Amino acid sequence: YRAKENKNSFQFYASEMNASVEEKLVLLEGMRSALDACPGQACQFQLLYQPKVDLRTGRLFGVEALIRWNHPEHGLISPLRFIGLAEESGLIVPLGEWVLRTACAQGQAWRDAGLPEVAISVNVSARQFEEKRLVERIDGALRDSGLPPRLLEVEVTESSLMRDLARAVDKMREIEAMGVALSIDDFGTGYSSLSALKSFPISRLKIDKSFVADLAHSRDDQAIAMAVISLGHKLDLRVIAEGVETEEQRDFLRANDCDEMQGYLYSRPVPPERIAELLAEQGTTLVAA
Ligand code: C2E
Ligand code: MG
Ligand code: MG
Ligand code: MG
Numbered sequence: 001y002r003a004k005e006n007k008n009s010f011q012f013y014a015s016e017m018n019a020s021v022e023e024k025l026v027l028l029e030g031m032r033s034a035l036d037a038c039p040g041q042a043c044q045f046q047l048l049y050q051p052k053v054d055l056r057t058g059r060l061f062g063v064e065a066l067i068r069w070n071h072p073e074h075g076l077i078s079p080l081r082f083i084g085l086a087e088e089s090g091l092i093v094p095l096g097e098w099v100l101r102t103a104c105a106q107g108q109a110w111r112d113a114g115l116p117e118v119a120i121s122v123n124v125s126a127r128q129f130e131e132k133r134l135v136e137r138i139d140g141a142l143r144d145s146g147l148p149p150r151l152l153e154v155e156v157t158e159s160s161l162m163r164d165l166a167r168a169v170d171k172m173r174e175i176e177a178m179g180v181a182l183s184i185d186d187f188g189t190g191y192s193s194l195s196a197l198k199s200f201p202i203s204r205l206k207i208d209k210s211f212v213a214d215l216a217h218s219r220d221d222q223a224i225a226m227a228v229i230s231l232g233h234k235l236d237l238r239v240i241a242e243g244v245e246t247e248e249q250r251d252f253l254r255a256n257d258c259d260e261m262q263g264y265l266y267s268r269p270v271p272p273e274r275i276a277e278l279l280a281e282q283g284t285t286l287v288a289a
Contacts, residue, residue, distance in 0.1 A: 024085060027081075027082060027085055028085055028089055028091070030071070031069070031082060031085070031086060031091055031095070032091065034069065034071075035091070035094060035095055035098065038098050039098065039101070039102070044069055044070045044071060044072070045067060045068070045069055045070070045095070045098065046067070046068045046069075046070055046271075047065045047066065047067055047068070047099065047102050047103060047106065047272075048065075048066050048067075048068055048269035048270055048271060049063040049064065049065055049066070049106070049120075049269060049270060049271075049272060049275045050063060050064045050066060050262055050267060050268065050269040050270070051063055051262065051266055051267045051270075051275070051278060052064060052119075052121075052240060052260055052261070052262045053260060053261055053262070053266050054259070054260055055250070055253060055254045055258055055259060055260055055261055056254075056259075059282065060118065060278055060279065060282055061118065061119060061260070062118055062119035062120065062121060062153070062260075063118055063119075063120055063121070063275055064120075064121045064122075064123070064155070064262065064269075065099060065102075065103040065106075065120060065121065065122050065123070066079065066123075066269045067079050067083075067095075067099055069082060083125060087125055087126065087127050087128075090127065092125055092127050092128050093127070093128060093131050096124060096125070096128040096137075097137050097141070099122055099123075100122055100137060100138060100141040101140075101141045101144065101145070103120050103122050103141075103152075104120070104141040104142055104144075104145035104147040104152065105144075105145045105147075106120070106272050107120040107145070107147045107151055107152070108145040108146045108147045109272070110272075110275070110276060110279065111147070113276060115276055115279040115280060115283060116279050116282065116283035117151060118151070118275070118279060119150075119151050119152070119153055119181070120147075120151060120152055120153065121152075121153035121154070121155050121181075121183065122152070122153070122154055122155065123155045123185065124154050124155065124156050124160075125157075125160065126157070126159065126160035126163060129156055129160045129161075129168070129171065130160075130163065130164070130167075134171065134175075135171065135174045135175060135178070138152070138154070138175065138178065138180060139178060142178075142180075148179075149178050149179035149180045150179050150180075150181075152180045152181070153180065153181040153182065153183055153203075153204070154175060154180060154181070154182050154183070155182075155183050155184075155185040155206065156182065156183075156184065156185060157184070157185050157186050157189075157190055158184055158186070158187065158189075158190025158191065158192035159190040159191070161184075161192060161196070161200065162190065162191060162192050162196065165196055169199050169200065169201075172200060172201050172202070173201055176201040181202075181203045181204070182200070182201065182202045182203065182204075183202055183203065183204035183205065183206055183240075184197075184200070184202055184204070184205050184206060185206050185208075186206065186208040186242075187205045187206055187207055187208060187228060188207065188208050188210075188211055188224060188228060189208045189210060194231075197235065198235065202237060203237060203238060204232075204237055204238045204239070204240055205228060205231075205232045205237050205238075205239050205240070206239075206240050206241075206242050206262075207225055207228050207229075207239065207240070207241040207242065207258070208242065208243075209241075209242045209243020209263070210243075211224050211225055211228075212225070212241050212242065212243045212244055212245075212249055212253075212263070213243060213245075215248070215249045215252050215253070216246065216248035216249055216252065222252065225241070225252070225253065225256065225258070226256050229253075229256055229257055229258050233257070238259045238260060239258050239259050239260070240258070240259060240260035240261060240262060241253050241258050241260070241261050241262070241263070242261075242262045242263060243262075243263050243264075244261040244262065244263030244264075244265045244266070245263050245264045245265050246265060247265065249263075249265070250265055
């Protein structure tokens with residue numbers, strides 16, 4: 001649609017497009033070879049863990065595993081830059097399996113260290129969720145690590161679920177039957193219907209951080225947050241807010257009966273050693289493994 005413009009600017013856009021396709025191919029090739037080295041010393045992928053805190057007790061009850069790509073030349077690459085491409089190419093399936101296995105093994109390592117129990121949630125994107133062997137893969141990761149299923153949670157977005165609703169509900173039931181919890185990530189940004197929501201065997205709604213960012217000042221966002229909290233509670237779900245950065249946001253959420261929070265206010269995503277420290281600090285009663 002830029003063809004109308006003069007020759008020079010057209011060439012500019014055309015070469016920009018080429019560059020981005022080329023860039024994608026380079027990125028994809030890089031991802032493939034990086035993944036080939038996982039697990040192992042040379043693995044360039046890494047999981048950070050972000051604490052989830054109970055708003056009433058202040059207890060760190062869970063962590064979300066968040067992937068990072070430690071690129072030898074480009075440094076730490078955000079998942080926002082490569083998860084989409086991993087989805088498009090299908091590489092998300094083996095990459096996601098690495099995430100599941102690494103997170104489950106980490107969860108079990110914290111238990112082995114005698115730390116208080118903490119639930120681990122793992123993000124599962126659309127293609128990964130739809131893939132035939134997902135349930136087997138989850139089961140394999142649990143068995144091989146020894147992590148009890150009750151300590152694992154799978155985060156899915158509304159949009160992943162709505163692509164084939166009946167199938168999604170069946171798959172969620174299979175996951176639930178294994179004893180693994182499910183939550184809806186980025187709730188409010190997708191387009192799941194309320195009747196679909198009612199049929200999901202989930203235990204938690206995550207209020208998207210876009211509604212939290214301006215929570216202290218925006219009446220609209222306040223109304224949305226309050227509505228999600230009350231809807232969640234009426235459906236017997238726990239409600240967690242993501243992206244909580246300020247005390248004002250936390251206070252509003254707490255005053256409005258939100259159950260849990262996650263965000264920079266408490267902690268950024270951190271390496272597993274830091275989670276172990278946080279767990280040890282709060283665990284005056286260290287349980288034996
Ligand atoms: P998400 O699952 O909604 O994760 C929350 C994102 O918000 C994370 O970004 C987290 O670092 C960021 N965040 C947490 N607290 C705050 C805060 O207080 N303020 C702000 N501004 N941001 C906060 P991250 O780690 O860059 O991940 C982005 C997205 O990439 C995730 O969104 C998730 O959809 C996807 N992702 C991350 N790791 C994985 C993975 O292992 N597998 C899959 N399939 N997707 C992943
Ligand atoms: Mg998430
Ligand atoms: Mg989220
Ligand atoms: Mg999000």
